[in-house]
Amino acid sequence: MAWSSLSAPELLFSICCIHLFIYYFFRYFVSSKHKQPTVPVCWPVVGMMPAVIFNIQDLHAWATGILHVTGCNFFFSGGWLPGMKFFGTCDPLNIQHIFTSNFKNYPKGEEFLDIFDILGDGIFNSDGDVWRTQRVKMQQLITHSCFRAYVAKSSRDNVEKALLPFLAHAAKQGHAIDLQDVYLRFTFNITTKLVFGVDPNALSIGLPTVPFARAMDDAMASVLFRHAMPVIIWKLLQKLNMGTEKKLANARKVIDRFVEETIEKRRAEKKETKQIEYLPDLLSSYIDGSETGKVDKFLRDTTVNLMLGGRDGAGVGLSWFFWLLMQNPHVEGKILDELKSVPKSFTSDGMVIFNPEELTKLVYLHAALSEALRLYPPVPFEHKGVVKDDMLPSGFLATPGVKILISTYSMARMEGVWGKDCSEFKPERWISDNGKLKYEPSYKFLSFNTGPRACLGKNMAFTEMKAAAAAVVYNFYFEVVEGHVITPKISIILQMKNGLMVKVKQRNVIM
């Protein structure tokens, strides 16, 4: 029957039927949005892909729902689509096995390297000897006492000269500001200083555009889509320079230009001053005087990796932390109480500032930051490949070709792992009966990763976050703009999709 031969009411009726069919198809067979989370239907040819496409904007919550009903482990099949077999897990025993006990069998893998090609051969992206050599060198630099002192000084300087003055100005003006943008600029300032020895002044009044930071965000969002798409599709988009791949290619150009220019600037400075003594920024430690293209590729990859690790984790962590404080004023009150006993200094405008060294002793502040990082891990999932057949503690046989996805976000929301109150923001869970910090194994508190590839910047991140959190809580409080919706952005980094729009209020400082 040709459509043209239908009468108007028949055509209308047919269109309604098709719409109803599509609606019920998604409602009952594909989507888990409108009912209790359930395992997605595996369709012929395309497997569970329709469910991913339908839920991609709510990916973390959707995956958490599935892992909840399946007891922390779930095999996802993309049907006949190549490279689309995933094993999703947030089971601590599997995690300990994958990341530590049988670490060698679970590298990041070739495909990860391909997906994250923007990171080059840097530490996040490499395996085997290439990774080990970089890790040893970076560990030596980051744990050096001079570098640790440099981190503390840069954090304090940036709180005093950039963060507090910016917030004081915003409080005076009475305009709403995006607090997430502010914290990402704050950590961008510190990280650029630590990595390149240069302060980009990204938090100056007027908030200059920071093309590098925008490019990094675009790149990470585009990379997530590579995870959710068959390789042939994103490679085709890359060839055609379309969609998310076009965005990624543009981001790459901006990132490379920034790194190239900054390295050149630093190199020229080094030549001019002929400094031979230890310089605390990481770039200076890597510049060896040679100027071959090979060294520049190495420097480019190293610095891009450090910028990613350094800026995003702490900036995003601070944003979720302050949002949680706004929902839980009793926690903010306890932090203020704890800060009363800490020695204080004053800025030229009479605002209170703390010495990073003094803040290392605070139990409640550390517990509250850890709790925010538990509930909103800045890296919400990890990706591993499989070298050879291996039985996981949960009974799943991991085989080459299957990708293992570990959901850090979901792990925080499993009653079996964190107890019945797992979804609550409760710093007290980190404090033992004797008032000291409670140890939680890193295969359970996975926010900084676990095993031989655990985060190298954890202490540095806590130093920056405590310096900002203590001074900001002491001098200001915030109110979320009415009607502003807080929801995670779908990206490799757990940013807030719409930012964190707040009004800033100056607190009457308690001496």
Ligand code: HEM
């Ligand atoms: C709250 C802040 C931070 C969080 C939550 C965080 C989290 C993580 C996570 C989850 C990984 C594992 C990534 C992967 O293998 O896929 C990682 C690795 C790493 N992080 Fe961090 N990070 C933070 C801050 C920093 C800082 C400030 C630095 C310093 C530059 C840093 C340096 C690194 C490095 C070098 C690695 C690679 C380790 C390796 O593969 O051997 N991180 N981090």
